Amino acid sequence: MPHLILTYTGQLDQEIDMKALCHTLAQTMRGVRDDHDQPAFPTGGIRVMAYPAPHYAVADGGEAGMTASGRSDYAFMYLNLRMGKGRSPTTQQRAGEAITQCVHAELASLMAQRYLGITVQVDVGQEVFDNKHSNIHPLFTQGQAKP
Amino acid sequence: MPHLILTYTGQLDQEIDMKALCHTLAQTMRGVRDDHDQPAFPTGGIRVMAYPAPHYAVADGGEAGMTASGRSDYAFMYLNLRMGKGRSPTTQQRAGEAITQCVHAELASLMAQRYLGITVQVDVGQEVFDNKHSNIHPLFTQGQAKP
Amino acid sequence: MPHLILTYTGQLDQEIDMKALCHTLAQTMRGVRDDHDQPAFPTGGIRVMAYPAPHYAVADGGEAGMTASGRSDYAFMYLNLRMGKGRSPTTQQRAGEAITQCVHAELASLMAQRYLGITVQVDVGQEVFDNKHSNIHPLFTQGQAKP
Numbered sequence: 001m002p003h004l005i006l007t008y009t010g011q012l013d014q015e016i017d018m019k020a021l022c023h024t025l026a027q028t029m030r031g032v033r034d035d036h037d038q039p040a041f042p043t044g045g046i047r048v049m050a051y052p053a054p055h056y057a058v059a060d061g062g063e064a065g066m067t068a069s070g071r072s073d074y075a076f077m078y079l080n081l082r083m084g085k086g087r088s089p090t091t092q093q094r095a096g097e098a099i100t101q102c103v104h105a106e107l108a109s110l111m112a113q114r115y116l117g118i119t120v121q122v123d124v125g126q127e128v129f130d131n132k133h134s135n136i137h138p139l140f141t142q143g144q145a146k147p
Numbered sequence: 148m149p150h151l152i153l154t155y156t157g158q159l160d161q162e163i164d165m166k167a168l169c170h171t172l173a174q175t176m177r178g179v180r181d182d183h184d185q186p187a188f189p190t191g192g193i194r195v196m197a198y199p200a201p202h203y204a205v206a207d208g209g210e211a212g213m214t215a216s217g218r219s220d221y222a223f224m225y226l227n228l229r230m231g232k233g234r235s236p237t238t239q240q241r242a243g244e245a246i247t248q249c250v251h252a253e254l255a256s257l258m259a260q261r262y263l264g265i266t267v268q269v270d271v272g273q274e275v276f277d278n279k280h281s282n283i284h285p286l287f288t289q290g291q292a293k294p
Numbered sequence: 295m296p297h298l299i300l301t302y303t304g305q306l307d308q309e310i311d312m313k314a315l316c317h318t319l320a321q322t323m324r325g326v327r328d329d330h331d332q333p334a335f336p337t338g339g340i341r342v343m344a345y346p347a348p349h350y351a352v353a354d355g356g357e358a359g360m361t362a363s364g365r366s367d368y369a370f371m372y373l374n375l376r377m378g379k380g381r382s383p384t385t386q387q388r389a390g391e392a393i394t395q396c397v398h399a400e401l402a403s404l405m406a407q408r409y410l411g412i413t414v415q416v417d418v419g420q421e422v423f424d425n426k427h428s429n430i431h432p433l434f435t436q437g438q439a440k441p
Contacts, residue, residue: 055196
């Protein structure tokens with residue numbers, strides 16, 4: 001944790017460098033600070049994964065866009081951050097706002113050209129069981145006071 | 148919101164027109180009414196995305212089906228609707244039932260021919276952060292009393 | 295239900311037999327027992343689906359790994375079990391532990407060779423609507439005292 005999962009209408013794979021967007025979002029997450037100005041998320045726990053949907057339908061399927069502008073192709077991206085329990089509400093907001101600002105900036109030029117909806121939501125996991133096993137974390141925790 | 152996500156065993160892509168199913172489900176969602184007989188969901192917020200799983204295992208992997216009928220290939224489709232907070236329990240039920248009736252009708256002939264499980268669930272999002280940004284919504288809200 | 299969904303960085307498809315892993319995990323789920331030593335999950339309701347992410351970014355994107363060992367490719371697998379309400383906390387733990395032990399054993403040799411994070415979480419669904427329709431369940435319930 002935290003996991004940022006992008007689910008989106010698959011035509012966007014032809015219009016965005018999604019791998020680059022994942023890396024930019026991961027960088028943004030590394031920059032989020034908690035209330036003590038420490039990193040809100042351990043670097044080794046940051047994961048961004050992006051899933052294009054091969055099949056989809058958005059809104060009315062395109063009729064209103066066709067009527068309004070001759071463009072019937074709607075796109076949509078949903079960014080869902082799931083983080084563990086225990087962070088303050090202000091840290092949660094800060095994380096959501098950082099991701100929002102990042103994705104809005106990255107997709108601003110696309111949004112000027114096409115129909116696009118972007119939704120960012122942050123969930124705090126309510127899991128009843130949790131197990132983490134990683135040999136990535138130690139790369140970032142050696143010699144650090146805070147694990 | 149609302150988002151309807153279909154996750155399913157990938158062999159179904161060879162048996163169903165999944166894009167058409169997405170559009171039929173979106174149409175169904177546009178028809179759901181709230182307790183005041185108004186649309187339960189804003190048209191511009193309706194999204195249906197379908198994800199075939201390339202790898203999967205269902206039940207016992209096929210043994211019981213092979214024994215019973217010589218058919219060992221099980222399929223499964225999970226339809227998860229996530230909607231925002233604030234709708235009444237009866238509206239939530241109405242949405243779930245509408246999706247259920249739609250998908251059961253659409254897949255009835257398939258279910259008569261093969262092993263298939265269909266599960267529909269509705270979740271009310273408990274997000275701690277929510278940001279929506281869209282140029283699709285305005286196509287449906289101009290001149291409407293209710294945004 | 296229960297549904298076990300694997301989401302993972304897509305490069306792992308080149309390194310693991312993911313279909314076999316799904317089947318091994320389903321077998322593990324069939325073996326989980328409740329507090330009365332009965333199967334915790336109905337066989338006909340067990341589903342494992344695995345989704346490789348075609349686009350992703352993990353941790354710092356590879357810099358620390360490159361510095362430490364010359365290997366910059368991080369992998370990650372997230373296993374999320376969603377089960378229905380009503381099972382005891384000890385059964386929930388038993389299910390999570392069984393899945394954890396299974397995936398750790400299956401991926402142990404891979405973890406010895408590459409950077410990899412594995413997270414297992416169990417969620418108890420808080421759905422407000424639930425409908426199940428299946429012709430797989432009857433394969434396993436005929437003649438059984440417990441549906």
